[in-house]
Amino acid sequence: MKRVPATGPVLAALLAVLAACSGDDPVGPPGAGDSPPAARLDIRLDDVVVEGYAYTAFACNPLETRDDATRRHRLAARWDWEDDGVWDTDFAPLDYVSGFVPSPLPQGTWSARCEVRDEAGHVVAVADTVALPDPWFTAPDLVARRATVDTLQWFSETDTVRAGQPFAIMANHLRWTERDAPGSMHIEIRVDGVLVQRSEHRLAPNLHWGSDCDAVSQYSTCIVSCAEPGVHTITVVVDADDELAETDETNNTHTRTFVVVP
Numbered sequence: 001m002k003r004v005p006a007t008g009p010v011l012a013a014l015l016a017v018l019a020a021c022s023g024d025d026p027v028g029p030p031g032a033g034d035s036p037p038a039a040r041l042d043i044r045l046d047d048v049v050v051e052g053y054a055y056t057a058f059a060c061n062p063l064e065t066r067d068d069a070t071r072r073h074r075l076a077a078r079w080d081w082e083d084d085g086v087w088d089t090d091f092a093p094l095d096y097v098s099g100f101v102p103s104p105l106p107q108g109t110w111s112a113r114c115e116v117r118d119e120a121g122h123v124v125a126v127a128d129t130v131a132l133p134d135p136w137f138t139a140p141d142l143v144a145r146r147a148t149v150d151t152l153q154w155f156s157e158t159d160t161v162r163a164g165q166p167f168a169i170m171a172n173h174l175r176w177t178e179r180d181a182p183g184s185m186h187i188e189i190r191v192d193g194v195l196v197q198r199s200e201h202r203l204a205p206n207l208h209w210g211s212d213c214d215a216v217s218q219y220s221t222c223i224v225s226c227a228e229p230g231v232h233t234i235t236v237v238v239d240a241d242d243e244l245a246e247t248d249e250t251n252n253t254h255t256r257t258f259v260v261v262p
Contacts, residue, residue: 083111145172
């Protein structure tokens with residue numbers, strides 16, 4: 001499994017690291033024998049839309065692991081992101097891990113496993129399992145999400161813009177596909193039924209904000225303005241040409257409203 005490099009802050013990761021900073025000392029009393037680590041793992045995943053991004057974040061937190069003789073920052077771990085018996089990484093310093101995509105994509109529940117090794121060579125395995133949120137998706141599936149209206153000031157999402165004021169539309173979507181999935185599909189943005197942008201996107205998954213790049217971004221953006229006051233609609237259509245056979249063809253369109261004031 002290839003990790004996707006993170007490119008921005010993750011609040012959950014930061015909180016996990018801060019919470020564990022004070023517990024780096026060994027837990028055993030002076031002169032105690034060197035025992036295997038007391039390994040602990042907590043995994044989580046979130047299907048969220050925040051600040052214009054739609055993403056699914058997988059995260060593994062082993063930072064409550066302790067050892068009687070080895071300081072935590074000197075412990076090492078290797079990871080099996082799917083708990084399928086195949087190690088996806090070599091041993092590396094123990095750390096909160098995010099920005100990866102399990103493959104194959106989980107259904108129903110997700111399990112991950114790690115082995116923690118101390119400086120004496122003791123190795124302890126630990127696993128954790130979480131239920132997937134409901135509703136969830138079955139790959140392959142392309143899912144249109146609520147478009148974000150941004151007035152280009154502090155990236156603040158809004159429902160109201162002034163007549164003639166330029167604003168950005170961010171067409172959120174999820175690509176619930178396997179890593180390295182070949183091919184592409186098109187996304188259309190329509191305002192009051194009129195096509196204002198059409199863009200092409202790879203079918204590689206955009207399950208985490210760390211994969212936000214030109215090829216696999218979570219959204220496409222266009223800048224428009226509306227002159228007529230009143231209620232208007234924005235419609236996002238993913239896989240507009242039906243280029244991918246999906247498990248659910250009914251979630252490819254999402255329409256929202258916004259208000260234009262004089």
